[in-house]
Amino acid sequence: MNKLAVIYHSAHGHTAHIAQHIVDGARGVPGTDVALLRVEDLAGSPDALTAYDGFILGSPTYLGGVSAPFKAFMDATGRLWRNQGLKGKVAAGFTVSSLPAGDKQSTLMSMFVFSMQHGMVWVGNPFLPEQHQGVPYDEAVNRLGSWSGLMAQAGHGSPADAFAPGDTKTARLFGQHVASVVKRLAAEAA
Ligand SMILES: Cc1cc2nc3c(=O)[nH]c(=O)nc-3n(C[C@H](O)[C@H](O)[C@H](O)COP(=O)(O)O)c2cc1C
16 A cells, blocks of 8 residues: 555644545545644654655645644654655645635745655646636636645635635545555556
């Protein structure tokens, strides 16, 4: 089994909701064991990351960057950076915020640079925005037009009602895509 971890912080459940859709998509790839992990539970034991083949990192966008708990998790991996314990593993990122842009790109950039410093292999969100093919905007895959990672826009309702269907659909496809890449790289390495 290839081991993939979806690692996230969520204060009010919106990032957690998208994380669950990503997990559902990834679990559709045969041979993939998917764990859903909170940063709060990992910050004290970052060595646990070495057991995984790939990671999908998720944080809400707070003031144009990752949230403080997510940054604490990243900083806790300093010793792993020194011995390059995560080198060659797959990494991808997602973020949730309330505004259509909301400076979400900065959050993804933090995750990208973190992953590059660890020598990991970054995987993006390779889906063309479906509204260009006539799909209604709210239902369109990658409607927010983000390729470097997954972006989702949360309304102010409860997490289950806060997202356009296009964003949850993109999340499932994104999880499936990253799990497929992990599987392909593992097969090539075997
Ligand atoms: C301190 C703070 C800063 C925020 N900064 C931004 C921001 O820069 N851009 C944005 O679009 N939304 C911003 N938001 C809104 C959150 O990204 C949004 O509510 C998100 O859904 C929270 O995710 P969560 O429910 O998983 O905690 C901010 C919220 C808080 C509490």
